[in-house]
Amino acid sequence: xxxxxxxxxxxxxxxxxxxxxxxxxxxxxxxxxxxxxxxxxxxxxxxxxxxxxxxxxxxxxxxxxxxxxxxxxxxxxxxxxxxxxxxxxxxxxxxxxxxxxxxxxxxxxxxxxxxxx
Amino acid sequence: xxxxxxxxxxxxxxxxxxxxxxxxxxxxxxxxxxxxxxxxxxxxxxxxxxxxxxxxxxxxxxxxxxxxxxxxxxxxxxxxxxxxxxxxxxxxxxxxxxxxxxxxxxxxxxxxxxxxxxxxxxxxxxxxxxxxxxxxxxxxxxxxxxxxxxxxxxxxxxxxxxxxxxxxxxxxxxxxxxxxxxxxxxxxxxxxxxxxxxxxxxxxxxxx
Numbered sequence: 250x251x252x253x254x255x256x257x258x259x260x261x262x263x264x265x266x267x268x269x270x271x272x273x274x275x276x277x278x279x280x281x282x283x284x285x286x287x288x289x290x291x292x293x294x295x296x297x298x299x300x301x302x303x304x305x306x307x308x309x310x311x312x313x314x315x316x317x318x319x320x321x322x323x324x325x326x327x328x329x330x331x332x333x334x335x336x337x338x339x340x341x342x343x344x345x346x347x348x349x350x351x352x353x354x355x356x357x358x359x360x361x362x363x364x365x366x
Numbered sequence: 367x368x369x370x371x372x373x374x375x376x377x378x379x380x381x382x383x384x385x386x387x388x389x390x391x392x393x394x395x396x397x398x399x400x401x402x403x404x405x406x407x408x409x410x411x412x413x414x415x416x417x418x419x420x421x422x423x424x425x426x427x428x429x430x431x432x433x434x435x436x437x438x439x440x441x442x443x444x445x446x447x448x449x450x451x452x453x454x455x456x457x458x459x460x461x462x463x464x465x466x467x468x469x470x471x472x473x474x475x476x477x478x479x480x481x482x483x484x485x486x487x488x489x490x491x492x493x494x495x496x497x498x499x500x501x502x503x504x505x506x507x508x509x510x511x512x513x514x515x516x517x518x519x520x521x522x523x524x525x526x527x528x529x530x531x532x533x534x535x536x537x538x539x540x541x542x543x544x545x546x547x548x549x550x551x552x553x554x555x556x557x558x559x560x561x562x563x564x565x566x567x568x569x570x571x572x573x574x
Contacts, residue, residue, distance in 0.1 A: 259379045260372060303382055305404045330386030335399035351383050
């Protein structure tokens, strides 16, 4: 089964992403901040990470940098309110598979998931 | 009716989205990346707000653009810079020399227009997410200390309670820093909570 990690400091966003991807029959785990995300990534093998960028302390860009520098091949879908092209470019450089604007449209997320699985 | 932790979480995410849209416009206008901080959201009394701001903006001369809104929610949103940062921003946008005779006028007009665009985007994103219609004022450009800037704000009433959110940003390479500030008058809180509850019931942020 595809193993997925949702990383977002917002309760409502985690809940809604979980709801939205539940139809894909994933095994879903959550992290509420950057540190928890890194700990979970080190102790589990996820196939997909849905990653928020704007988080206190360790943010999404830092997590992407860690994944890249440690050679962790998990596919990352960034879901962020910071929709600047420069931010998207930075995520791409750091190896993000896709960038979805918050609030994401269901169809858009489905399309990304289809490409991933 | 009181705001719950879940309501505050939703508000913070809405502000993230609104500020993200506003920063995207600021990026388009300046051609530079805008680095955002996580918004700080509080329920606060006016007295506490003045104490908070006085310690945050210590003895600074500030430039501010305010957009006031009313309707199911009433409040205001502000873009605040130090005077030096505001001048740098205007020079970067207009290529005008700050020694020009009418630079103060150019600065007021430029910042009012920048504020108008980005603040409309910020509050417009929130009203769209809540599916409510808000009426906006024309942008008000103010300079002075934080007390002077806040005293020009009609939303801030003595003994009033506010929902207050602040997001710090910096425009990279131009070395310009500022804040997006949002105040919501808590006298409109029942309507606001109804809108938030409806928003959560219909499935939150995610639309087909």
